[in-house]
Amino acid sequence: SYVLTQPPSVSVAPGKTATITCGGNNVGRKSVHWYQQKPGQAPLVVIYYKSDRPSGFPERFSGSNSGNTAALTISRVEAGDEADYYCQVWDSSSDRPVFGGGTKLIVL
């Protein structure tokens, strides 16, 4: 089955740029989606189809995807961005969604 690998945590100072990676075999050929989950809340899609954002969501969030690595980049990080972030693709061979293990973004 298809596997997505994320680092357990990423630390960043306020105002700096955070990059969260998501590795998978030829993931660049797939649509990668990113979810933000704050403590006690349901996940919320923040990037879909690699780089689209839900309406009203900050432009500070962007996505990229090439080769074996997709990435979520958060510019000008704020304290309120501290959350768990999950990448997700649709595995067409098994016809099911696959989630990465999640990355905890720590704002120093």
Add this chain to the structure above:
Amino acid sequence: QVQLVESGGGLVKPGGSLRLSCAASGFTFSNYYMTWIRQAPGKGLEWISYISGTTGYTVYADSVKGRFTISRDNANNSLYLQMNSLRAEDTAVYYCARRYGGTHLDVWGQGTTVTVSS
């Protein structure tokens, strides 16, 4: 507004059963595939099942196949998850979510907690 509200969670003994519900509003329910995802305490997201909008096509994760059954009632805008032969490892928050564009989950409920313990 578009909304999903889960209910039916609770404490159940190992081997027991529970039925979760998800009430949808604000969109044409039958137009969308719907999914169930769970999150064990302190763990990541685990997809467990989805169902098509009108044909009844279903897919299950291996971890729940043969024990859980997903279903829907389009007339009442409701999604269900019948959970049988529950195990301690099924303890989790269970979310229902709408599948959009065939690949991502654009609307999530707030979740309902299932605890399997003697």
